[in-house]
Amino acid sequence: MGKLKILFPLVILIIALIPVSASDIQRCAMCHSKIAQNFTKSLHYTNLGMIEKWNQGAGKDFNMPFPEFCMKCHIENCSTCHPVHKAFPNMTTCIDCHHKRIGVNYIGYLAGMTEKGPYPDVHYQHNLTCLDCHSIEEIHGDGNNYTMAYSAVKVRCEDCHMNESAVIKGMKPKQFDPTILPHKLHKDIVSCYACHAGWYQTCVNCHFEQKKPEKTTINEFHLVKGPDGKLYPACSMFVFYGDKASYAWCLIHPHTITKEGRKCEDCHTNTKEVFCVGAPGRVIGPPNSGFANPPDKLVVKVPILNIWIDTGMLGTLIIGATLAGICLHYLKRRITMGGE
Numbered sequence: 001m002g003k004l005k006i007l008f009p010l011v012i013l014i015i016a017l018i019p020v021s022a023s024d025i026q027r028c029a030m031c032h033s034k035i036a037q038n039f040t041k042s043l044h045y046t047n048l049g050m051i052e053k054w055n056q057g058a059g060k061d062f063n064m065p066f067p068e069f070c071m072k073c074h075i076e077n078c079s080t081c082h083p084v085h086k087a088f089p090n091m092t093t094c095i096d097c098h099h100k101r102i103g104v105n106y107i108g109y110l111a112g113m114t115e116k117g118p119y120p121d122v123h124y125q126h127n128l129t130c131l132d133c134h135s136i137e138e139i140h141g142d143g144n145n146y147t148m149a150y151s152a153v154k155v156r157c158e159d160c161h162m163n164e165s166a167v168i169k170g171m172k173p174k175q176f177d178p179t180i181l182p183h184k185l186h187k188d189i190v191s192c193y194a195c196h197a198g199w200y201q202t203c204v205n206c207h208f209e210q211k212k213p214e215k216t217t218i219n220e221f222h223l224v225k226g227p228d229g230k231l232y233p234a235c236s237m238f239v240f241y242g243d244k245a246s247y248a249w250c251l252i253h254p255h256t257i258t259k260e261g262r263k264c265e266d267c268h269t270n271t272k273e274v275f276c277v278g279a280p281g282r283v284i285g286p287p288n289s290g291f292a293n294p295p296d297k298l299v300v301k302v303p304i305l306n307i308w309i310d311t312g313m314l315g316t317l318i319i320g321a322t323l324a325g326i327c328l329h330y331l332k333r334r335i336t337m338g339g340e
Contacts, residue, residue: 006256010226019130024076024077024078024079025039025040025076025077026063027078028078033252035140036094037143038048038137038142038143039078039140039141040141041141041143041145042141043141043146044075044139044140044141045074045076045141046071046074046145046146047071047073048146048147048150049146049147049148049149050070050073050098051066052147052148053148053237053250053284054070056248056282056284056285057248057284058239058241058246058248059210060245060246061239061244061245061246062239062241062244064241068262073097075097079269081093088131090129091107091129091131095107099111099113100112101201102255103130103255104117105117105200105201105255106120106121106123106124106130107120107121107124108124110216110218111201111216117199117218117256118198118199118218119237119258120256121255121256121257122257122258122259123257126169126171127169128169128338132169133155134153135154135155137154138152138153138154146286147279148285150226150227150251150286150289151286151289153253157192157193158192160190161174161176162175162176163175175334182195182261182264183229188230189231190230191226191230191231191232193232193233194223194232194262195261195262196257196261196262197233197253197254197256197257197258198236198258199254200218200233201216201217201218202216202217202218202235202253203215203216203235203237204216204217204236205238205240206238206239206240207240208240208241209238209242213238219276220235220236221233221266222235222236222273222274223267223274223275223276224249224251224276224283224286224291225283226251227285227289231275232251233251233253234249234250234251234252234276235249236248236281237250237284245277245283247281247282248282248283248284248296249276249279249283249284250283250284250285251285251291271307275294275295277294277295277296278294278297279294280294282294293333
C-alpha cells in the first residue's frame with residue numbers, strides 16, 4: 001500500500017511533465033493506449049478523406065499538393081472533443097467541426113448556421129444525436145487507415161430499419177417494407193439515401209484563389225453509382241484556379257433524411273441532369289473501390305428480358321414497335337376483309 005502511495009503521485013508528475021504544447025494524445029495514451037493508437041489512424045486525425053479527394057480532383061488537375069489551410073479540420077488533441085477528463089462530447093461538439101454541410105443540415109440549418117434549411121433530418125426530430133448512430137470506433141478509428149468516410153463509416157440504414165430487434169432510445173425503428181412499389185422496383189439499384197435524402201447543400205463553382213464558392217444551393221440533386229452498384233446522392237466539386245478547371249463528383253450521405261421518399265418526377269422527368277449524363281469530370285472515391293464515372297448515355301433494365309438498353313434506343317424500339325403494330329393491324333384487316 002505504501003508503494004502505491006508513492007507510485008500514484010509519480011505517475012501524475014510524469015503526466016504533468018509532458019509538454020503542454022505536445023499533443024495531449026501522449027497524455028491520454030498513458031491510460032487509454034489502444035484508443036489513442038487507433039485515433040492517430042482515424043480520419044479525424046489524419047485528414048486522409050479530404051486529402052484523397054483533393055488528390056483525385058483539383059490536386060490532380062492543378063498538379064498541386066493538399067493546401068495547408070485545409071488542415072484546420074485536423075483534430076490533433078483529445079481535448080478538442082473532451083475538454084474535461086471523462087467529458088462525453090455532445091452533438092454541439094460535432095457540429096462545431098461539421099458546420100459546412102453534414103452537421104448543420106442534420107439540425108435543419110445551412111452552412112455556418114447562417115439561415116434555416118427546409119427542415120431537419122427525421123432522426124433529429126426523434127431526438128437522436130450523432131452518437132446514437134455512429135459508433136465510438138467510427139469516431140476514434142478502429143486501427144485501420146481509411147482514405148475516405150465511405151469505407152470508415154460502418155453504420156447503415158439497414159442496421160435499424162431491417163432489424164426487428166433494434167431499439168433506439170426506447171423506440172422501435174420502422175421496418176423496411178418490401179411490398180411498397182418504390183421499394184420493390186428500386187431495392188437493388190437505388191440506395192436508401194437516393195430517395196429519402198430530401199435536400200442537401202452543394203457548393204457551386206469554388207474559386208481556389210478566393211478560397212470560396214460563387215454560392216451554395218440546395219436545389220441541385222444528382223445521383224452517381226457507388227461501389228455496390230446502387231445509386232447515391234452526389235455533389236459537384238467544380239474548382240477553378242486561374243485558367244484551369246477541375247470537374248469532379250463526390251458520393252455523399254446527406255443527413256437530411258425524410259420519412260417519405262422523393263417523388264417519381266424528381267428523377268424521371270429530368271434524367272439527364274439527375275444522372276449526370278454527359279457531365280464533365282469524374283467521380284472520386286476510395287481507390288480501386290469501383291465507383292462509376294458519369295455516364296455518356298442513360299440505360300434502363302428491361303425486367304422480363306433482363307437486359308440493359310440505351311434509353312435513346314429504347315425510344316426508337318418503342319416507336320418501331322408501335323409502327324409495326326399498326327402495320328400488322330392494317331394487314332390483318334385487309335386479309336380479313338379480302339376473305340369476306
